Amino acid sequence: MMNLLRLLSGRTASAPVARERLQILLAHERGLRGQPDLLGLLRAEILAVVSRHVVLDPEKVIVRMDRGKTVSTLEVDIEVPNGFERSFAAAG
Amino acid sequence: MAKVLVVTSGKGGVGKTTSTAALGAAIAQMGEKVVVVDFDVGLRNLDLVMGAERRVVFDLINVVQGVAKLSQALIRDKRLENLWLLPASQTRDKDALTDEGVGSIIADLRTKFDWILCDSPAGIERGATLAMRYADEAVIVTNPEVSSVRDSDRIIGMLDSKTVKAEKGERVEKHVLITRYDSARAARGEMLSIEDILEILATPLLGIIPESQDVLRASNVGSPVTLNNAASAPARAYVDAARRLMGEAVTMMVPVERKGLMNRLLGRRAA
Numbered sequence: 001m002m003n004l005l006r007l008l009s010g011r012t013a014s015a016p017v018a019r020e021r022l023q024i025l026l027a028h029e030r031g032l033r034g035q036p037d038l039l040g041l042l043r044a045e046i047l048a049v050v051s052r053h054v055v056l057d058p059e060k061v062i063v064r065m066d067r068g069k070t071v072s073t074l075e076v077d078i079e080v081p082n083g084f085e086r087s088f089a090a091a092g
Numbered sequence: 093m094a095k096v097l098v099v100t101s102g103k104g105g106v107g108k109t110t111s112t113a114a115l116g117a118a119i120a121q122m123g124e125k126v127v128v129v130d131f132d133v134g135l136r137n138l139d140l141v142m143g144a145e146r147r148v149v150f151d152l153i154n155v156v157q158g159v160a161k162l163s164q165a166l167i168r169d170k171r172l173e174n175l176w177l178l179p180a181s182q183t184r185d186k187d188a189l190t191d192e193g194v195g196s197i198i199a200d201l202r203t204k205f206d207w208i209l210c211d212s213p214a215g216i217e218r219g220a221t222l223a224m225r226y227a228d229e230a231v232i233v234t235n236p237e238v239s240s241v242r243d244s245d246r247i248i249g250m251l252d253s254k255t256v257k258a259e260k261g262e263r264v265e266k267h268v269l270i271t272r273y274d275s276a277r278a279a280r281g282e283m284l285s286i287e288d289i290l291e292i293l294a295t296p297l298l299g300i301i302p303e304s305q306d307v308l309r310a311s312n313v314g315s316p317v318t319l320n321n322a323a324s325a326p327a328r329a330y331v332d333a334a335r336r337l338m339g340e341a342v343t344m345m346v347p348v349e350r351k352g353l354m355n356r357l358l359g360r361r362a363a
Contacts (some may be wrong), residue, residue: 013281018238019288026245026292 046076054080094202097337098227099211100251102243104214106235107271108163110307110317112211114327115142115231119318120175124206127166132213136180138179142169143314147164153181156193162200163220171319175207189222198226202362216250224255229265229337231298235272236284243291244268267298269333274303275346299333300346301326 043063050056060079099112109132116128130138133153133355139145144167150160155178162178166319167173178201181188212223224230229250234244251264258264270289277283292299301307302325318334320329325347332342 015278015281015284015288018284019292022238022241022284025242029242029245030249046234 042074044074046078050078056080094205095207095229096198096202096227097207097229097231097250098212098224098317099209099233100212100224100247101233101240102216102220102247103235103240106233106240106250107288107301107307108214108233109137109141109211110127110311111231111233111269111271111301112138112209113316114318114330115334115337116207116209117169117172117175118318118331119207119209119337120169120172121318122334122338123174125174125176125204126207126209126339127178127201127205128209128211129178129201130211131182131189131219132211133219134182134185135213136182138211139167139177139179140314141311142177142316144169144179145314151179151181153184153188155197156189162197162204162357171315187218188280189218191222191225194222195226204241220247221250221254224251224264226256227251227264228257229267231267231269231337232293232295233269233271234289234293234305236270236274236286236289238284241284241289241292248293248295253361266295267337268293268295269298269301269303271298273346275348297344298336299329300344301329301333302346302348308322 043061046063047056047058047061050061056078062075062077064075064077099107099108099115109130112128116126120126128138128142129152130136131152132138136151139148147167150165152165154160155162165178167177167179168179178197198206198208210227213219224247232244232247232251234240248266251266252258253332255264268290270286273286274283278285286297286300304324304326306321306324307317307326310317313320317324318330321327322331328347332345332347337341
């Protein structure tokens with residue numbers, strides 16, 4: 001019956017598209033909820049500064065935030081490849 | 093034990109004020125003492141939908157600021173003696189509302205009423221966060237449309253984190269109320285179905301209000317739709333939703349307009 005109506009009207013159902021778009025969007029938005037954009041910004045800027053001197057894998061720069069009641073901590077974890085001092089000396 | 097219920101949505105124009113008025117009147121008709129509170133400071137409309145716009149003297153902000161007593165600002169409904177309205181201010185802006193002020197008014201209302209229905213403004217700013225702040229339960233009004241569902245999801249996230257209950261590690265009891273539903277269009281796959289919406293929002297359903305001209309007709313004359321035409325499809329759907337809020341188990345269905353055969357044939361064509 002539904003298909004027959006659809007055939008007669010010459011339109012395809014748009015509701016499944018709406019449903020799929022919403023599911024993808026909300027999965028993403030729920031993940032971001034409560035996280036300020038600050039973390040992404042810090043990560044990008046730290047990466048840019050360190051990359052001026054050392055070749056880094058962007059995947060190995062991790063910025064974490066832990067919000068406490070009175071104090072919060074910002075943890076920056078950068079994995080540096082071995083031999084980094086030598087390449088730094090050569091460049092300098 | 094008084095219950096504080098916020099009617100919220102994020103998106104504007106989905107039917108928060110209509111739903112607050114209709115549910116408030118329906119619960120009052122069941123014998124409970126009800127107050128509907130307008131939190132839309134600067135853009136009040138609950139007074140208009142309730143038909144009390146010409147009787148507003150003091151408002152929520154006056155009470156928060158100590159200019160008027162709560163009893164002076166409350167307006168009793170002309171049709172139901174156990175239904176009251178606390179209007180929002182039309183002239184002030186939303187920053188006049190404070191967390192402490194709202195908290196003390198809600199605490200006061202809890203001692204005087206069985207149900208306190210808070211009509212939230214659209215958006216996620218101060219007015220909306222304060223409307224939900226002290227809620228025990230929430231009705232999330234949602235249209236079968238992508239932007240409304242997205243905003244409802246955001247509001248659900250706020251109910252789970254920004255309310256007093258959430259901060260105490262308790263839960264605000266949440267219900268989705270689907271309004272402006274057109275079952276013919278949903279059956280043709282042109283509108284998100286009830287199942288789609290509930291699966292995405294993962295929140296239990298309170299009721300399904302069908303799209304109907306009776307809603308506009310009721311607001312035109314300043315009467316909650318449940319009082320204006322109790323036999324209409326939206327009124328019956330709101331009464332069912334109110335009974336579910338009262339804890340009754342009512343079978344979920346979409347009430348339909350009672351039409352003659354000719355109307356039904358013509359209606360099909362026009363849809």
